[in-house]
Amino acid sequence: MKKIIFLLLIIYLTGCSTLKQEEKDNISENEDVIQKKEITIEDYKSNNVNELGKVPIMMYHGIYNKKNSETEYTGGNIDKDGYQRTSESFKNDLEFYYNSGYRMIRLTDYIDGNIDVELGKSPIILTFDDGLENNIKVTGLNNNGEIIIDPNSAIGILESFKEKYPDFNVTATFFVNGTLFGQEEYNEKILKWLVKHGYDVGNHTYNHVNFSDIDEQKTKVEVGSIYEILDTIIPNKYVNIVALPFGSPYSLEHSNMDYIFNTSYNNKNYITKSALRVGWEAENSPFSNEFNPKFLKRIRAYDNDGKDFDIKMNFNLLENNKYISDGNKDVIVIPNSEQNLLYNKYNKKVITY
Numbered sequence: 001m002k003k004i005i006f007l008l009l010i011i012y013l014t015g016c017s018t019l020k021q022e023e024k025d026n027i028s029e030n031e032d033v034i035q036k037k038e039i040t041i042e043d044y045k046s047n048n049v050n051e052l053g054k055v056p057i058m059m060y061h062g063i064y065n066k067k068n069s070e071t072e073y074t075g076g077n078i079d080k081d082g083y084q085r086t087s088e089s090f091k092n093d094l095e096f097y098y099n100s101g102y103r104m105i106r107l108t109d110y111i112d113g114n115i116d117v118e119l120g121k122s123p124i125i126l127t128f129d130d131g132l133e134n135n136i137k138v139t140g141l142n143n144n145g146e147i148i149i150d151p152n153s154a155i156g157i158l159e160s161f162k163e164k165y166p167d168f169n170v171t172a173t174f175f176v177n178g179t180l181f182g183q184e185e186y187n188e189k190i191l192k193w194l195v196k197h198g199y200d201v202g203n204h205t206y207n208h209v210n211f212s213d214i215d216e217q218k219t220k221v222e223v224g225s226i227y228e229i230l231d232t233i234i235p236n237k238y239v240n241i242v243a244l245p246f247g248s249p250y251s252l253e254h255s256n257m258d259y260i261f262n263t264s265y266n267n268k269n270y271i272t273k274s275a276l277r278v279g280w281e282a283e284n285s286p287f288s289n290e291f292n293p294k295f296l297k298r299i300r301a302y303d304n305d306g307k308d309f310d311i312k313m314n315f316n317l318l319e320n321n322k323y324i325s326d327g328n329k330d331v332i333v334i335p336n337s338e339q340n341l342l343y344n345k346y347n348k349k350v351i352t353y
């Protein structure tokens with residue numbers, strides 16, 4: 001009996017090691033295929049690659065744990081204008097972006113011209129304003145002292161998509177006010193968790209002020225005090241970007257803009273590289289000569305039955321002019337017809353076809 005068990009064990013172990021070798025062979029073969037497959041002009045043509053196309057920057061606020069049928073407005077809007085949305089509608093949005101060939105990139109990478117998206121796919125950027133509790137609702141701490149996140153808050157939903165679609169490159173930028181995420185005992189842990197897990201945090205002013213209504217001195221305090229908080233909790237890990245409350249001022253010419261872009265507060269100087277507007281449509285490619293990183297438009301992520309620049313209307317428009325990647329972040333690929341729109345300030349290799 002013992003001999004039989006011993007024999008079976010030997011057969012089993014031999015089988016295991018054979019399988020492992022086969023697996024190894026398969027992996028190295030696959031790697032060879034990936035390395036040998038060069039992207040050609042034919043690939044650009046068949047994928048309609050155009051790296052001078054438009055990029056959607058989506059603007060969200062609150063995500064409420066509700067079904068769409070539980071609101072009195074269309075498509076999961078919680079309020080009439082769709083600034084607040086249901087968790088069901090947010091999940092639907094994410095499925096829609098993924099299935100329409102969009103892959104997420106960081107806002108700061110877009111501004112810096114680092115668009116790392118696979119061949120034939122298009123970049124999309126997610127932003128959240130106001131630091132609402134339902135963006136990342138903490139329900140407690142685990143045994144290791146790490147935050148436990150409500151799976152129905154925005155981050156909980158984003159994390160579930162990260163698992164479901166690893167190639168979605170899930171990320172987002174959160175723009176906070178003085179109360180951060182409104183959870184006093186967890187705020188610091190939340191900021192650190194976000195940075196550690198590939199999300200970004202930016203500036204939405206201390207008191208959610210309208211810059212058109214305040215003077216230079218107050219502007220410096222409103223911008224500088226948020227940078228000071230971020231600098232204390234996540235030094236060098238936050239983004240120097242201001243999402244303008246109410247999208248105001250509406251022009252770069254406004255006298256307060258200088259103090260938004262260059263602020264001194266408590267003897268420290270803070271440079272802002274971009275201000276985000278409340279726009280209505282997709283932005284230019286960072287390689288376009290019409291790209292102005294200082295003043296970026298955002299699409300309000302809401303549903304209005306395909307009217308008034310809601311998600312559906314914007315993504316229908318994008319079908320004709322969206323950014324489609326060549327799969328190489330160091331090369332700009334554009335159709336011949338778009339050549340005159342190029343401004344290659346990042347000095348990347350350019351291929352036209």
Ligand SMILES: [Zn+2]
Nearest residue numbers: 129130245246
């Ligand atoms: Zn706001």
